[in-house]
Amino acid sequence: MQSQCLNRKASSARPCAASRGLTTRVFATAAPVAPSATPASAPLPLPDGVGEHSGLKHLPEAARTRALDKKANKFEKVKVEKCGSRAWNDVFELSSLLKEGKTKWEDLNLDDVDIRLKWAGLFHRGKRTPGKFMMRLKVPNGELNAAQLRFLATAIAPYGAEGCADITTRANIQLRGITMEDSEAVIRGLWDVGLTSFQSGMDSVRNLTGNPIAGVDPHELVDTRPLLRDMEAMLFNNGKGREEFANLPRKLNICISSTRDDFPHTHINDVGFEAVQRPDGQVVYNVVVGGYFSIKRNIMSIPLGCSITQDQLLPFTEALLRVFRDHGPRGDRQQTRLMWLVEAVGVDKFRQLLSEYMGGATFGEPVHEHHDQPWERRNLLGVHPQKQPGLNWVGACVPAGRLHAADFNELAAVAEKYGDGSVRITCEENVIFTNVPDAKLEAMKAEPLFQRFPIFPGVLLSGMVSCTGNQFCGFGLAETKAKAVKVVEALDEQLELSRPVRIHFTGCPNSCGQAQVGDIGLMGAPAKHEGKAVEGYKIFLGGKIGENPALATEFAQGVPAIESVLVPRLKEILISEFGAKERVKPAAA
Ligand code: HEM
Numbered sequence: 133m134q135s136q137c138l139n140r141k142a143s144s145a146r147p148c149a150a151s152r153g154l155t156t157r158v159f160a161t162a163a164p165v166a167p168s169a170t171p172a173s174a175p176l177p178l179p180d181g182v183g184e185h186s187g188l189k190h191l192p193e194a195a196r197t198r199a200l201d202k203k204a205n206k207f208e209k210v211k212v213e214k215c216g217s218r219a220w221n222d223v224f225e226l227s228s229l230l231k232e233g234k235t236k237w238e239d240l241n242l243d244d245v246d247i248r249l250k251w252a253g254l255f256h257r258g259k260r261t262p263g264k265f266m267m268r269l270k271v272p273n274g275e276l277n278a279a280q281l282r283f284l285a286t287a288i289a290p291y292g293a294e295g296c297a298d299i300t301t302r303a304n305i306q307l308r309g310i311t312m313e314d315s316e317a318v319i320r321g322l323w324d325v326g327l328t329s330f331q332s333g334m335d336s337v338r339n340l341t342g343n344p345i346a347g348v349d350p351h352e353l354v355d356t357r358p359l360l361r362d363m364e365a366m367l368f369n370n371g372k373g374r375e376e377f378a379n380l381p382r383k384l385n386i387c388i389s390s391t392r393d394d395f396p397h398t399h400i401n402d403v404g405f406e407a408v409q410r411p412d413g414q415v416v417y418n419v420v421v422g423g424y425f426s427i428k429r430n431i432m433s434i435p436l437g438c439s440i441t442q443d444q445l446l447p448f449t450e451a452l453l454r455v456f457r458d459h460g461p462r463g464d465r466q467q468t469r470l471m472w473l474v475e476a477v478g479v480d481k482f483r484q485l486l487s488e489y490m491g492g493a494t495f496g497e498p499v500h501e502h503h504d505q506p507w508e509r510r511n512l513l514g515v516h517p518q519k520q521p522g523l524n525w526v527g528a529c530v531p532a533g534r535l536h537a538a539d540f541n542e543l544a545a546v547a548e549k550y551g552d553g554s555v556r557i558t559c560e561e562n563v564i565f566t567n568v569p570d571a572k573l574e575a576m577k578a579e580p581l582f583q584r585f586p587i588f589p590g591v592l593l594s595g596m597v598s599c600t601g602n603q604f605c606g607f608g609l610a611e612t613k614a615k616a617v618k619v620v621e622a623l624d625e626q627l628e629l630s631r632p633v634r635i636h637f638t639g640c641p642n643s644c645g646q647a648q649v650g651d652i653g654l655m656g657a658p659a660k661h662e663g664k665a666v667e668g669y670k671i672f673l674g675g676k677i678g679e680n681p682a683l684a685t686e687f688a689q690g691v692p693a694i695e696s697v698l699v700p701r702l703k704e705i706l707i708s709e710f711g712a713k714e715r716v717k718p719a720a721a
């Protein structure tokens with residue numbers, strides 16, 4: 133299939149760059165690309181005058197009308213013109229044209245570079261690092277093996293200080309510094325180790341999250357890993373992307389929770405499957421829908437009023453995507469997340485639509501579990517016995533989730549030496565090693581890696597989360613990661629706490645760092661200090677996660693992001709609201 137050329141000037145048809153060699157680095161080459169998928173239902177013929185690569189291809193009549201409506205949002209127009217899934221082809225062509233000097237940045241179509249390439253997982257960081265891309269991966273259930281970790285090191289190593297990576301709040305990886313010229317090599321290298329970046333951005337299903345200690349957790353009802361792997365394969369055509377699901381009205385977050393801790397946060401996902409046990413012992417999944425954050429509205433999921441069996445998980449998810457794609461609103465971008473559709477049609481009708489899309493499938497009643505004992509959400513950091521006798525999982529804190537090439541290599545080496553050769557990454561931006569035998573624990577704890585990534589960090593550092601902030605993200609109103617680490621380390625040094633307090637930093641109201649779920653949330657906002665405009669934060673309090681979730685509410689505005697102001701302010705809050713005590717300094721000898 134010939135891809136449409138991205139270059140306005142060099143628009144003559146040329147072969148895709150897939151078969152060309154690379155000038156800078158050599159990665160093992162995968163088979164030639166067949167980027168498209170196998171749609172389950174034949175697309176309708178396109179209306180007259182609409183190009184063959186239009187995003188209208190898989191939409192039924194009513195959805196086409198919404199996408200073409202005058203009131204449709206800007207992104208609908210971009211998708212009508214050319215489906216985001218074309219980026220799967222375009223990325224190779226563009227990479228090749230740039231490498232061969234046949235096009236220049238100035239000549240590129242901005243809709244392609246700044247918007248459509250996000251479907252291939254490439255985010256141009258034009259405002260902060262022009263010409264450099266953030267590449268967002270898909271890491272279902274946050275599981276990475278040693279070969280994958282080592283490849284990630286290779287992928288960012290050439291880019292110096294701009295070549296780093298972040299663990300994100302969807303237990304995902306974002307690589308930084310990638311150039312367009314190298315993107316083809318990186319994508320092929322990812323495929324070779326069983327990873328992908330396709331459909332990780334824009335209006336697609338985002339990284340699938342589950343229990344980070346799946347398979348080793350003594351309290352899990354089900355191992356979420358195979359479920360999420362199968363879901364990933366179905367949704368994204370085994371890493372090559374699925375065109376049929378590339379034109380959703382908006383992004384969709386999906387997770388499966390398997391314990392009372394609700395590690396993947398079903399309450400803030402568009403779709404949450406909560407494993408529960410029926411009185412007859414069978415494990416089924418209560419479904420909750422509609423949780424999301426935005427600048428204008430933050431809302432927790434609501435029950436869909438049904439449970440589904442394990443066999444229904446995939447057909448149900450597929451049906452849900454089709455229902456969302458075919459019926460979801462495409463007008464005001466602020467009103468296009470799944471919750472708006474659920475509210476527009478009502479929970480009962482939405483459930484009925486799902487059943488119809490599944491050929492009349494029936495669902496179970498929701499299961500109300502009764503627990504005699506209260507449950508304290510578990511801390512994933514530290515050393516914990518697994519359900520397999522004699523083996524442990526070891527959680528280590530990666531401050532603000534920031535990783536460099538050497539870290540990836542060291543994570544791989546430590547995982548191979550002491551554990552099963554793999555790690556899990558978590559929504560709290562940390563890392564877990566699994567299957568560490570009792571006999572190896574002491575030696576493992578002495579590894580230099582854990583000087584940087586402590587297994588037993590301070591109470592506040594262990595619950596600290598941060599989005600990218602304005603170091604790389606153009607939306608950021610404040611720097612987050614570096615500031616967050618400094619501030620929280622200072623607080624850990626000065627205060628003693630008898631309970632965990634989770635502090636979430638996020639650079640702007642988009643709230644990718646989820647300020648609303650933190651016990652304390654800090655959100656980038658304008659502030660004044662000594663009469664001058666400075667970077668600052670709004671402060672939120674009261675977020676709860678786990679069995680009885682709640683969203684934090686605004687507590688203070690315009691707090692300068694200056695350590696000498698921020699540390700005392702947060703100290704005050706920690707003492708008055710969370711029972712923190714000043715550390716007693718040892719008396720001078
Ligand atoms: C229109 C609203 C939003 C915009 C424009 C936006 C924009 C962005 C951008 C630009 C990044 C990448 C920044 C970088 O690392 O260079 C990002 C990452 C991320 N955002 Fe947002 N964001 C929005 C809303 C949200 C919301 C509501 C959430 C959920 C609370 C969220 C969760 C995330 C996560 C988890 C990442 C890390 C990548 C991943 O794992 O998928 N975002 N966002």
Ligand code: SF4
Nearest residue numbers: 599605608639640644
């Ligand atoms: S919260 Fe704002 S600053 Fe942080 S990653 Fe999201 S868009 Fe960027």
